[in-house]
Amino acid sequence: MLNFDDQINRINSSSLKWDNTKKRFGHDNLLPMWIADMDFKAPEPVLHAIQDRISHGIFGYTDVSTEAVDAILQWYETRHETTLQREWLTYSPSVVASLAIAVNAYSEPGDSCLIQTPVYPPFFDVVKNNDRELITNPLKLENDRYGIDFEDLEVKLAQKPKLMILCSPHNPVARVWSQEELLRILDLCLTYDVLLISDEIHADLVFSPNKHTMALQLDERYHDHIICCLSPSKTFNLAGLQASVVAIPNKRHRAAFNKYYSRFGLSQLNTLGMTAMATAYGQGADWLDELLTYLAENVRIVEQFIEEELPNVKLIKPEATYLLWLDFSSLELSDDELNQLLLSKGGIAMNAGTSFGSEGSGFMRLNIACPSAVVREGMERIKKAVTSLA
Ligand SMILES: Cc1ncc(COP(=O)(O)O)c(C=O)c1O
Structure with a gap:
């Protein structure tokens, strides 16, 4: 049994949470x-892998290894019953960076983007800081449980935002969207031709008997409308190592994402982040x-x-x-x-x-x-x- 009871001093570790x-x-x-x-x-296996990588001593430009990709694919196959294709995957230092790139890649200044409030604050920022208009679809609190106001969602999607950023599972209301809810969202996205940017960073942190459904687990006919942001950072506590994944089935959308990414001179991942990601997905279950x-x-x-x-x-x-x-x-x-x-x-x-x-x-x-x-x-x-x- 692992000891999560250990109280580890994080003060003076450059921790955003504990310092200052x-x-x-x-x-x-x-x-x-x-x-x-x-x-x-x-x-532990992640700590060892990072230590081994440090012992190697050379930290040159880093490629995402075949083993890392295998581990990512295997993870989503076994834990989420979702088959991601190797060629769909692209990478970014963080999910928030991926959201900001998606806003830039799939909309123009003045276009609108939809979010469901209350929600993780950077969802507002990536829209507003890029001079896009914010459309909100407030969640409904009924009998102490949050749900989606689908009537309002349809009205808002009919206003033709370029994209909707979905928090799935949702931070902060801690909902795991059901398959039925996701299908309704995706059907509306198809009807109004809105891209769904699905932030699934909390996908692994689900309490039984709830079960996370990945947007890409649903029918293939939705694939052209989905950009799925994934990351080992919440699951395995690796946020400071800056490595995340984006799964984009549509080739044109993938190219648009990568084009925007490279516009800022971004290319490889952090060496230790890549090592940690591969090991966490491979051996962290x-x-x-x-x-x-x-x-x-x-x-x-x-x-x-x-x-x-x-x-x-x-x-x-x-x-x-x-x-x-x-x-x-x-x-x-x-x-x-x-x-x-x-x-x-x-x-x-x-x-x-x-x-x-x-x-x-x-x-x-x-x-x-x-x-x-x-x-x-x-x-x-x-x-x-x-x-x-x-
Ligand atoms: C929904 C959501 N997306 C993204 C992030 C941050 O991800 P990253 O550190 O990879 O940018 C968080 C962190 O709390 C989050 O809750």
């Missing part, structure tokens, strides 16, 4: 449970299974804590991701007051709900990819903040 929190959040001694990386070491068990236990800890100690806070039950969406709206605070309360009275740094769009008002996002003792500490801090109101 005072500068970022304006308070000292914060427990950082915000940005989406994990406080766990990557799988057992580690991932254990991680999912551990994360599910962390979810249970939060659920139980809320039930017993925090009646004013509601947890949206996560179907996927290690990011929990907590509803503090019954405290009836402004978003700024809520944020400040948690920082100053609780000493905990989470992501403010409104950073995911106005629909996130009253919510906070909590990262539970850390030892269970830290999760408990985080919950105590939330309780301290909330009870200080009494």
